[in-house]
Amino acid sequence: MRVLYRGIALLLFAGACRPSQPDRAQQTTQQTVTTAAPAQDTFAGTTATLSRPAPAPSPPGGWLLHAVRTDSQPGYDRVVFEFAGDSLPGYHIEYATRPVVRCGSGDPVAVSGGGRLVVRFEPARAHDDQGNAAVAPLPRAMAPRLPAVKELQLVCDFEGQVEWVLGVAATAPYRVTEAPPRLMLDVRHGP
Amino acid sequence: MKPVVARLTPALLLAAACRGSPTGGENPPCPTSTSPLASAQAASPSRSSPFDSVFAAAGREFRVPPELLKAIAWVETRWQMVEGREEFPGQAPAFGVMALRGQALERGAALAGVTAEQARRDAVANIRAAAALFHAYAAQGASWSDAVATYSGIDVAAGRAAYVAAVGRAGLAPRAAPAAGAAPCPPPAPDYGAAVWRPSPNFDQRATDSTGAIHMAIIHTCESNYASCWSWLTNSVSQVSAHYVVSEDGSEISQLVLERDRAWHIAALYDCTLNRQHHCTLNDVQSNHFTVGIEHAGFVSQDSFPASQLAASAALLCDITRDRGIPRDWQHIVGHGQLQPANRTDPGPNWPWIPYLHRVQAACGEVVVDDSTAYNDSAVATVAVPAGWVASDTTPDYYGGGYRWASTALGATDGVEFSFRVAAAGARTLDARWTSGANRSPRAAYVVIAATGDTLATVIVDQTAAGGAWHTLGTWTFPVGWSRVVLQRRDTSGFVVVADAVRVR
Numbered sequence: 001m002r003v004l005y006r007g008i009a010l011l012l013f014a015g016a017c018r019p020s021q022p023d024r025a026q027q028t029t030q031q032t033v034t035t036a037a038p039a040q041d042t043f044a045g046t047t048a049t050l051s052r053p054a055p056a057p058s059p060p061g062g063w064l065l066h067a068v069r070t071d072s073q074p075g076y077d078r079v080v081f082e083f084a085g086d087s088l089p090g091y092h093i094e095y096a097t098r099p100v101v102r103c104g105s106g107d108p109v110a111v112s113g114g115g116r117l118v119v120r121f122e123p124a125r126a127h128d129d130q131g132n133a134a135v136a137p138l139p140r141a142m143a144p145r146l147p148a149v150k151e152l153q154l155v156c157d158f159e160g161q162v163e164w165v166l167g168v169a170a171t172a173p174y175r176v177t178e179a180p181p182r183l184m185l186d187v188r189h190g191p
Numbered sequence: 192m193k194p195v196v197a198r199l200t201p202a203l204l205l206a207a208a209c210r211g212s213p214t215g216g217e218n219p220p221c222p223t224s225t226s227p228l229a230s231a232q233a234a235s236p237s238r239s240s241p242f243d244s245v246f247a248a249a250g251r252e253f254r255v256p257p258e259l260l261k262a263i264a265w266v267e268t269r270w271q272m273v274e275g276r277e278e279f280p281g282q283a284p285a286f287g288v289m290a291l292r293g294q295a296l297e298r299g300a301a302l303a304g305v306t307a308e309q310a311r312r313d314a315v316a317n318i319r320a321a322a323a324l325f326h327a328y329a330a331q332g333a334s335w336s337d338a339v340a341t342y343s344g345i346d347v348a349a350g351r352a353a354y355v356a357a358v359g360r361a362g363l364a365p366r367a368a369p370a371a372g373a374a375p376c377p378p379p380a381p382d383y384g385a386a387v388w389r390p391s392p393n394f395d396q397r398a399t400d401s402t403g404a405i406h407m408a409i410i411h412t413c414e415s416n417y418a419s420c421w422s423w424l425t426n427s428v429s430q431v432s433a434h435y436v437v438s439e440d441g442s443e444i445s446q447l448v449l450e451r452d453r454a455w456h457i458a459a460l461y462d463c464t465l466n467r468q469h470h471c472t473l474n475d476v477q478s479n480h481f482t483v484g485i486e487h488a489g490f491v492s493q494d495s496f497p498a499s500q501l502a503a504s505a506a507l508l509c510d511i512t513r514d515r516g517i518p519r520d521w522q523h524i525v526g527h528g529q530l531q532p533a534n535r536t537d538p539g540p541n542w543p544w545i546p547y548l549h550r551v552q553a554a555c556g557e558v559v560v561d562d563s564t565a566y567n568d569s570a571v572a573t574v575a576v577p578a579g580w581v582a583s584d585t586t587p588d589y590y591g592g593g594y595r596w597a598s599t600a601l602g603a604t605d606g607v608e609f610s611f612r613v614a615a616a617g618a619r620t621l622d623a624r625w626t627s628g629a630n631r632s633p634r635a636a637y638v639v640i641a642a643t644g645d646t647l648a649t650v651i652v653d654q655t656a657a658g659g660a661w662h663t664l665g666t667w668t669f670p671v672g673w674s675r676v677v678l679q680r681r682d683t684s685g686f687v688v689v690a691d692a693v694r695v696r
Contacts, residue, residue: 105430160491
């Protein structure tokens with residue numbers, strides 16, 4: 001009953017406001033999108049900071065981020081951060097109110113969209129022990145141009161911190177779903 | 192020490208660096224950067240191609256030096272759109288300005304988000320596909336030279352080397368002859384002789400004004416093992432670096448960026464309130480501009496650091512501070528987390544800051560006696576502060592955690608005693624440090640007393656000025672044992688005498 005209700009609300013919402021989105025997964029790796037999101041969903045979400053400390057003990061060198069994927073669902077866009085192993089590092093997610101900079105050079109980072117959602121994982125890395133990137137920041141795939149999520153940039157992979165900034169259309173409510181070893185970040189489509 | 196230098200192609204390193212100026216016959220200055228990336232960037236071909244704007248855009252989009260794309264295109268096709276035929280069985284035909292073939296073409300097209308057919312027929316799609324492919328190669332290799340070699344698709348080592356050399360030549364001056372008299376520059380060498388030189392492409396130039404002068408060292412831990420740390424910091428994809436990385440046991444140190452260049456190790460803008468109010472004129476300057484970054488294999492959370500690692504790091508830091516004229520104190524040797532508390536804590540709560548600095552000082556042959564026992568190495572330095580001397584940290588640029596002050600008084604005999612142990616008799620130079628101000632004594636008296644009890648000298652200094660730096664009192668011969676310097680406050684009233692620290696070297 002609840003699902004049906006939410007479905008109706010979403011249909012009304014989607015029909016009133018925008019053409020339907022192509023149901024196409026934007027992938028940043030060769031891996032298949034396997035997220036089992038409900039076909040139709042909406043949520044209140046938050047624009048406040050969400051964070052969770054890392055569980056103990058952490059794996060040596062921190063959790064390894066090895067895939068990032070984006071996908072658009074009716075009503076929201078989803079970014080999936082997938083780690084090696086069967087658990088998640090600590091995370092800290094917030095809308096940036098100050099300039100976002102690269103953590104080594106301090107150079108400011110510009111992203112598309114009206115809002116900048118910063119996602120930081122710790123202790124974590126996105127490279128292997130041989131110094132190779134585990135998630136290649138491929139420029140095209142990192143600019144999916146979805147209704148809410150316009151761009152993703154890896155701004156830090158240094159000293160046990162991995163930080164992404166998402167360029168989003170507006171400072172829209174978001175929610176986080178922990179599905180170890182994946183963390184799913186959904187950003188609501190605009191009004 | 193040199194194998195990595197040797198592995199970089201001379202063409203990329205030297206030719207780009209030492210090419211003559213197209214407009215003058217003078218020797219060009221040697222480059223301020225030595226990475227293949229920077230050399231390639233400096234080596235803008237003098238001749239324009241029909242695709243310059245495309246090389247530039249694709250280079251920007253995929254973070255590949257446009258000059259490198261342009262040089263590869265010159266070597267491959269002389270900047271023409273080609274439509275290859277299969278010449279030999281097993282060798283896929285080449286397409287476009289960048290001569291992409293077979294699986295490489297398909298991979299590059301996929302990475303750039305174009306179809307293989309577009310990558311074959313369309314010049315923009317072809318160059319973008321090559322740039323995306325090149326980016327992926329660079330992410331795997333240690334250097335741009337390695338990426339060029341991979342791009343060649345040649346299996347034979349000599350052939351790969353020849354290809355890389357050809358690209359190097361194309362990248363420096365494909366048509367114009369070098370200006371007469373342009374001499375080759377020597378290959379780069381590490382600033383620190385004991386370091387293994389593993390150049391990182393992740394650096395740029397320090398500010399050219401006073402904010403770019405090297406002023407302090409930043410201590411980091413890498414949250415990884417040694418090889419993982421330097422490997423990642425030398426990968427162009429990481430966009431991070433440090434000048435040095437010290438291994439877990441101190442048996443090896445890598446230098447990744449020359450000290451004169453700006454490594455990318457600290458994101459924070461400087462804020463002097465985080466550093467004992469030191470040098471507030473640097474506030475809001477990007478901290479990479481005036482710092483040298485030293486990474487240590489290890490973790491913020493570890494209980495302790497190996498003595499051998501601390502010793503190796505201290506020897507390195509002695510060398511840096513001596514060469515750069517950096518004072519060896521806690522304002523100039525600072526933790527990453529201290530200057531960037533918002534999101535960094537390294538090197539962590541168990542980094543032994545005070546003993547570490549004592550190691551640095553010892554490596555440089557000096558002992559400092561502070562006004563606070565907590566900052567002294569009790570084996571060689573002790574202090575006795577009479578009750579009338581007041582602790583303060585109001586005026587910045589003191590040594591340690593603050594200083595003591597007392598008002599002058601006629602007949603006062605309660606001076607601060609800075610004692611130091613001399614293990615082998617001989618000459619020592621003594622320096623004193625104070626914090627200056629208008630109320631200070633213009634004639635503060637330091638009395639130098641040998642272990643035998645003999646007074647060697649009384650040195651008068653003006654404490655109204657030149658605070659926060661070491662000032663030489665003189666050089667004397669000291670016997671074995673504990674000698675001392677006593678700072679007196681005996682004078683006409685109305686002044687303040689400041690006891691901060693004495694240095695023995």
